[in-house]
Amino acid sequence: MNLHAPLPANDHTQARNIDLAAEIDRCVLCGMCSQHCPTYAIRADENESPRGRIALIAALAAKQIAADTTMQAHLRHCTGCRACEASCPSGVRFGAIMDAARAMLPRQDPPSLPSQQHIRWLRLYQRTGLQHLARASGLLKPLGLAQKDNLLPPIPDTPSWQAYYPATPGAEPRGDVALFTGCIANTFDRKALEASRHLLNTLGYGVHVPPGQDCCGALALHNGRPDEATQLARQNLETFAKLDVQAIVHTASGCSATLSEYHRQLPGTETFSRKVKDISQFLAEVEWPAAVAIAPLPKTIALHTPCSLQNVLRQAEAPRRLLQRIPRLEIVPLAPNTRCCGGAGRYMLEQADFAQGLRAKTLDAFARVQAQQEIDTLITSNLGCALHLAAGLRERGQDVEVVHPVVLLARQVEALRA
Numbered sequence: 001m002n003l004h005a006p007l008p009a010n011d012h013t014q015a016r017n018i019d020l021a022a023e024i025d026r027c028v029l030c031g032m033c034s035q036h037c038p039t040y041a042i043r044a045d046e047n048e049s050p051r052g053r054i055a056l057i058a059a060l061a062a063k064q065i066a067a068d069t070t071m072q073a074h075l076r077h078c079t080g081c082r083a084c085e086a087s088c089p090s091g092v093r094f095g096a097i098m099d100a101a102r103a104m105l106p107r108q109d110p111p112s113l114p115s116q117q118h119i120r121w122l123r124l125y126q127r128t129g130l131q132h133l134a135r136a137s138g139l140l141k142p143l144g145l146a147q148k149d150n151l152l153p154p155i156p157d158t159p160s161w162q163a164y165y166p167a168t169p170g171a172e173p174r175g176d177v178a179l180f181t182g183c184i185a186n187t188f189d190r191k192a193l194e195a196s197r198h199l200l201n202t203l204g205y206g207v208h209v210p211p212g213q214d215c216c217g218a219l220a221l222h223n224g225r226p227d228e229a230t231q232l233a234r235q236n237l238e239t240f241a242k243l244d245v246q247a248i249v250h251t252a253s254g255c256s257a258t259l260s261e262y263h264r265q266l267p268g269t270e271t272f273s274r275k276v277k278d279i280s281q282f283l284a285e286v287e288w289p290a291a292v293a294i295a296p297l298p299k300t301i302a303l304h305t306p307c308s309l310q311n312v313l314r315q316a317e318a319p320r321r322l323l324q325r326i327p328r329l330e331i332v333p334l335a336p337n338t339r340c341c342g343g344a345g346r347y348m349l350e351q352a353d354f355a356q357g358l359r360a361k362t363l364d365a366f367a368r369v370q371a372q373q374e375i376d377t378l379i380t381s382n383l384g385c386a387l388h389l390a391a392g393l394r395e396r397g398q399d400v401e402v403v404h405p406v407v408l409l410a411r412q413v414e415a416l417r418a
């Protein structure tokens with residue numbers, strides 16, 4: 001396959017504002033990325049490796065091959081974990097190449113984010129006992145709804161946010177930060193968002209939660225809808241630009257990763273990108289006031305590291321550093337903790353075979369650490385991973401709490417303040 005055939009100019013490369021030909025040209029076909037690729041680990045097929053996918057994308061862009069079903073499947077099987085990018089000695093920006101490639105494929109239905117109306121119905125479905133009845137009836141499986149139902153966590157109430165939460169009275173003032181609440185995260189990661197806001201106030205930060213913010217755009221960007229992603233990025237940039245804050249924090253590392261790369265979609269917005277911090281990173285870096293005591297937690301927990309935190313934000317160690325603030329807590333990493341668990345946004349629904357295969361590998365790693373010691377808590381800092389892993393644990397009949405590091409820390413702070 002000739003990677004270096006001239007590519008026609010095409011506006012799909014606007015997906016990441018990249019020169020696709022130049023990006024592909026960086027790849028020297030060394031194959032050093034393949035050993036880090038989760039889909040290659042499952043299939044051992046070159047077309048399911050980063051190098052193979054780059055070759056397919058080059059041929060597609062040069063119109064040497066058509067986007068037939070098989071070719072599309074190889075590209076859509078990519079989880080977007082970017083382990084290949086993090087391990088590439090030539091600095092190939094695989095994530096940007098893949099986003100541009102997806103924009104060249106036939107468009108799929110728009111990302112199906114649950115609307116507020118859907119969320120209200122789902123909450124009713126759970127609280128009226130309908131979910132229990134549906135599960136007991138055995139009808140969900142034949143109707144093809146069992147996997148979606150199993151992914152559904154208990155849906156909390158989602159009261160509106162105030163635009164601003166001042167620092168807790170008596171705390172030494174440290175300035176202001178902004179909280180990005182996201183779309184799905186605003187409901188499904190609500191506990192982590194509330195815990196973050198609460199901890200930040202307790203530490204002396206005022207917290208802005210600007211009402212004009214919208215989805216980070218990750219689902220659109222990674223699913224061939226760059227225009228929609230750019231529109232969302234503009235909306236968020238405009239909303240947060242009005243605030244004088246030290247940092248813009250978020251709890252789901254997948255969204256934080258997208259926010260931190262807005263400057264790649266819209267050059268000139270580097271100031272915003274530099275301010276974006278995953279909440280674990282922000283809280284691990286701040287000086288902790290002696291007045292905010294943390295109750296000891298004499299137990300062992302397992303720590304999962306999301307790909308977005310590791311390969312994009314390059315903050316793999318942040319949750320561990322943060323949790324080390326809790327006295328007597330023992331933290332055991334999942335080993336090997338470098339491959340994608342298959343959550344990956346819509347991937348867990350649309351590529352169910354791959355997603356479940358990858359999840360099984362992660363849960364097997366968890367079972368291995370459980371075999372060494374009693375562990376009933378799995379920590380992860382990305383919402384998609386949390387939903388996907390919790391569903392897998394339920395399927396295995398395991399009563400394990402999957403929880404965000406900030407929620408655990410906030411509990412230990414509250415334990416001494418109650």
Ligand code: SF4
Nearest residue numbers: 027028030031033088
């Ligand atoms: S993407 Fe990087 S590591 Fe992978 S084959 Fe190309 S140059 Fe080698």
Ligand code: SF4
Nearest residue numbers: 037078079081082084
């Ligand atoms: S992004 Fe992840 S799944 Fe996709 S090719 Fe790279 S390593 Fe493989």
